[in-house]
Amino acid sequence: MVAHVTTVAFEGVDSREIDVQVQMSSGLPAFSIVGLADKAVSEARERVRSALSALGLALPPKRITVNLSPADVQKEGSHYDLPIALGLLVSMDILPAEELTHHIVLGELGLDGMIAPVSGVLLAAMAANGADKGLVCPATNGSEATWAGNNEILAAPSLLSLINHFKGSQILSPPEQTKPERPEHLLDLADVKGQESAKRALEIAAAGGHNLLMSGPPGSGKSMLAARLAGILPSMSAREALETSMIQSIAGQIEEGRLSMVRPFRDPHHSASMPALIGGGQKARPGEVSLAHNGVLFLDELPEFSRQVLDSLRQPLETGRAVVARVNAHVTYPARVQLVAAMNPCRCGHLDDPAIRCSRAPKCARDYQSRLSGPLLDRIDLFVDVKAVPPMELDRAPSGETSRTVAARVTKARLRQRERLEACEMKVPGSTKGIFCNAQADGNLLAHIAAADEEGRALLLQATEKLRLSARGYHRVLKVARTLADLADDEIVSRPHIAEALSFRRLQTD
Amino acid sequence: MPAERARNYQKGLKAERRAVWWLRLKGYRILGSRVKTPVGEIDLLAKRGTVLVAVEVKTRPHIADAMEAIPPRQWQRIAKALEWWLAGHQQKSFSNKPPDLRFDAVFISPGSWPRHIRDAWRPGGLK
Numbered sequence: 001m002v003a004h005v006t007t008v009a010f011e012g013v014d015s016r017e018i019d020v021q022v023q024m025s026s027g028l029p030a031f032s033i034v035g036l037a038d039k040a041v042s043e044a045r046e047r048v049r050s051a052l053s054a055l056g057l058a059l060p061p062k063r064i065t066v067n068l069s070p071a072d073v074q075k076e077g078s079h080y081d082l083p084i085a086l087g088l089l090v091s092m093d094i095l096p097a098e099e100l101t102h103h104i105v106l107g108e109l110g111l112d113g114m115i116a117p118v119s120g121v122l123l124a125a126m127a128a129n130g131a132d133k134g135l136v137c138p139a140t141n142g143s144e145a146t147w148a149g150n151n152e153i154l155a156a157p158s159l160l161s162l163i164n165h166f167k168g169s170q171i172l173s174p175p176e177q178t179k180p181e182r183p184e185h186l187l188d189l190a191d192v193k194g195q196e197s198a199k200r201a202l203e204i205a206a207a208g209g210h211n212l213l214m215s216g217p218p219g220s221g222k223s224m225l226a227a228r229l230a231g232i233l234p235s236m237s238a239r240e241a242l243e244t245s246m247i248q249s250i251a252g253q254i255e256e257g258r259l260s261m262v263r264p265f266r267d268p269h270h271s272a273s274m275p276a277l278i279g280g281g282q283k284a285r286p287g288e289v290s291l292a293h294n295g296v297l298f299l300d301e302l303p304e305f306s307r308q309v310l311d312s313l314r315q316p317l318e319t320g321r322a323v324v325a326r327v328n329a330h331v332t333y334p335a336r337v338q339l340v341a342a343m344n345p346c347r348c349g350h351l352d353d354p355a356i357r358c359s360r361a362p363k364c365a366r367d368y369q370s371r372l373s374g375p376l377l378d379r380i381d382l383f384v385d386v387k388a389v390p391p392m393e394l395d396r397a398p399s400g401e402t403s404r405t406v407a408a409r410v411t412k413a414r415l416r417q418r419e420r421l422e423a424c425e426m427k428v429p430g431s432t433k434g435i436f437c438n439a440q441a442d443g444n445l446l447a448h449i450a451a452a453d454e455e456g457r458a459l460l461l462q463a464t465e466k467l468r469l470s471a472r473g474y475h476r477v478l479k480v481a482r483t484l485a486d487l488a489d490d491e492i493v494s495r496p497h498i499a500e501a502l503s504f505r506r507l508q509t510d
Numbered sequence: 511m512p513a514e515r516a517r518n519y520q521k522g523l524k525a526e527r528r529a530v531w532w533l534r535l536k537g538y539r540i541l542g543s544r545v546k547t548p549v550g551e552i553d554l555l556a557k558r559g560t561v562l563v564a565v566e567v568k569t570r571p572h573i574a575d576a577m578e579a580i581p582p583r584q585w586q587r588i589a590k591a592l593e594w595w596l597a598g599h600q601q602k603s604f605s606n607k608p609p610d611l612r613f614d615a616v617f618i619s620p621g622s623w624p625r626h627i628r629d630a631w632r633p634g635g636l637k
Contacts, residue, residue: 026560026608028589029632061561061612061629 003090003097006104006133007083008124009075012284012324012331013246015120015127017104019069020080022087027063033084035068038076038283047109048085051159054113060092076283079118082107082136085159099166103154104128105136113159117141119252122148122245136162142175143257144249147242178258180241186231189403192221194393196400199225201384201504203406206232207413208483209437210476211317211339211379213302213506216386218349222342225386226267226298229340231403233296234411235261240294240436243334247286247293264295270304274312279333280324289316290333294436302341303371310376313339317379320440336440339380345369353388381439381476383506413486420449438482446475450482455495463502477501525569525618529554532616532624538563547594550587554616555595562609564592566630569618580615588613589633 003022008015031045049059066084068075083105089095106124108116121141125148128135134152137145142155155175156162164170189199198214202225205212214222236244245259268277268288279287289297299305316322320336345351346365348358358364414437421432424445431445441449452460460481464474478493480501485493530540538556545552554565566580566588592611615630 026610028593028611029613058629060610061632062610 001091003087005083005087005090005100007080007106008104008120008127009073010077010120010123010250011073012333013123013250015123016073017127017131018073018075018080020083020087020105021067021069022084022091023065023067024060024062024091025065029059029061029063031059031064031066033066033068035066035071036074037068037080038074040078041068041075041080044078044081044084044109047081047111048088050111051081051085051109051113052088054111055160055163057092057094059088064088077118077120078108078116079106079120079124081109082115082138082159085109086136086162089163095163095166103134103136103152104131107136107138107156109159115139115156115158115162120250121145122249122254125149125151125153126246139175141257143178144254144259146175146177146257147245147259175257178256180259180261186403187228189228189232189406190398190400192224192228192400193396193398194389195221195225195386198222198384198386199400199406201382202229203232203410204480204483204487204504205229205338205340205382206234206406207410207487208381208417208479209338209439210381210480210483211439212341212382212384213377213380214340214342214384214386215345216342217351217353217388218344220386220388222386223300226300226340226342228403229296229298230263230265232407232410233263234407234414236263236294237436244294247290247333251286251291253291264292265298266292266295267298267300270299270301272305272309274306274309277309278312278316278324279322279331279335280326282326284324284326284331286333287322289313289335289337290322292337293334294336295338297337297339299339299341302343303368307371307373310371311373314375314379320434336434338439341380343372377506378470378472379476380506381480382504384504409487412489413483416486416489417483424448438479438486441479441482442475446478446482450478450493452478452481452493452498453495456481456493456498459495459498459502463498467502467505469505473505477505480504521569522567526553526567528618528624529565529567529616532626533565536626541599545591545595547591549594550591552588552591552595555592556614557609560607560609561612562592562596563612563614564588565614565616567616567618572619585613585631586633 005020007018007020009018033042033045086095086100086105090097090100104124104127106118108118110116115138117138117140121137121144125135125145129149129151135145136154139155139157142153145153153174154165154172156172161172165172201212204210206229216222241259241261244264245254248254266288275281275287277287277289279285279290316335317339322333322335324331346361346368350357351361351365417437421435425432435441460477481493481497484497484500526543533556538558541555541557543554545555552564553567556563556565568580612629613631615627617625
């Protein structure tokens with residue numbers, strides 16, 4: 001007789017059901033696992049053997065074969081321990097076979113029979129929900145699993161408690177959902193003195209989800225401003241939060257099963273490699289750009305990133321997906337991020353101040369800025385010069401708006417966008433799939449939602465010619481103008497909005 | 511040396527006889543002793559129910575020494591020998607069904623009861 005237990009394998013953010021088959025037959029005693037298993041899965045042998053002996057059970061002296069089917073899908077990770085152990089228990093007639101057929105099982109076993117937490121439980125729970133099955137997962141991941149919906153969840157602390165549950169002698173109670181993470185004390189925008197134009201750009205970026213590049217001398221507050229972006233961004237909708245959490249789940253970054261409604265803010269160091277940023281590695285893992293899905297990817301000291309790394313960002317920024325192609329893995333991770341970058345105008349940073357700039361200016365600046373490729377800069381909607389703060393300003397008490405006031409305006413602008421997108425969805429179903437803000441709109445949808453009036457169109461056309469904007473640049477100006485109109489509570493995009501949007505374009509210096 | 515060798519041989523035979531009776535008392539049927547095959551030798555072959563057992567008999571003055579007296583290479587030889595033997599005797603004694611295989615050890619030491627270790631080891635490593 002062959003015992004069957006169902007588990008899942010992960011491919012990007014998709015999961016695929018895997019049938020764990022356990023057969024015991026006569027012959028020389030052996031225990032082998034087949035079905036394209038990687039090292040962590042093959043090592044399950046020793047963990048399972050030892051966990052069973054911790055319960056006082058020895059593997060019967062038979063030829064035991066475990067097959068992970070379909071056999072052509074690469075299996076990696078440690079979550080196959082528990083399904084294999086349960087399969088063995090079924091074929092040893094310790095557990096009833098029919099109990100397990102309606103569950104998806106995942107978990108890692110310790111040598112003492114405890115069940116250790118694994119990554120990807122949220123995805124498995126969603127797969128279980130889709131297949132109308134229950135879920136068996138580690139106790140530590142229980143509350144993470146509850147977010148997928150109301151399927152039957154067994155969050156077991158140990159193998160023994162799971163056996164007792166199936167035998168009916170000690171029923172496991174369903175896991176409790178932990179409350180979404182409260183935003184801890186966020187930095188306030190009022191701390192930043194001066195820098196009104198940069199704050200305005202930050203507000204626009206937050207309101208429309210636009211990409212932003214801040215350039216200025218060291219110490220002018222670029223990083224300070226970026227760090228305060230999280231405080232003015234609207235919190236995620238339930239659907240966005242789920243998408244983001246799914247990626248965090250694969251990366252094993254959900255702590256205590258707590259989902260966060262706060263948009264992720266990732267700031268990788270500039271020594272980051274391409275796999276670290278885009279995703280990949282020998283086993284495909286989501287990179288920073290995916291971990292920042294629906295949130296902000298902040299790249300400080302932009303030109304210091306290696307050129308290859310920066311250019312690899314082009315595709316995710318455009319399509320909202322990071323495609324990782326490897327010999328033994330070909331996966332796509334969602335990566336809809338808002339890019340916020342900061343840079344110095346030249347190596348010494350003081351290009352605009354003739355008194356302290358180095359002797360190599362302005363050639364140095366040209367060299368420094370040429371590290372950024374044109375196509376990457378073309379994807380940035382808002383360019384803003386952050387000037388050094390004058391001494392007078394530093395001496396004054398902080399007087400600017402607080403993050404709370406700005407956040408209120410941003411939320412209102414986002415609400416307008418959502419209502420508009422919903423109206424579009426009603427007219428043409430499916431047209432706004434995966435689009436939550438102005439910056440993500442494209443093509444027909446953009447033309448529809450950001451139609452400018454006569455004067456505005458004339459100005460835009462003229463500017464396109466004069467500034468030699470690319471087609472993408474043209475559309476980006478329109479998107480920013482749409483957001484400006486939303487902030488000003490205008491339904492129609494008009495000339496002043498276009499003009500302000502144009503002022504945030506990068507001027508060709510030479 | 512021949513005298514000592516002969517003495518050891520006699521000692522081994524005596525130990526095996528004790529092991530045979532010990533197993534018989536436990537309900538095993540002895541299918542053969544000193545089973546020689548081209549790939550190795552099995553001290554005792556026993557059968558109980560559907561299980562075919564290859565038993566290794568060891569004699570040492572102290573039981574603790576006996577437990578450690580079997581090198582891994584010898585285990586592998588026993589496993590191969592059992593398979594060899596099985597290939598020739600499959601149908602005869604097991605009503606056409608392949609038997610479960612087990613590897614046991616019996617330790618004999620003067621002045622104490624034989625000790626029978628069931629499932630003492632498995633191919634591919636000790637348990």
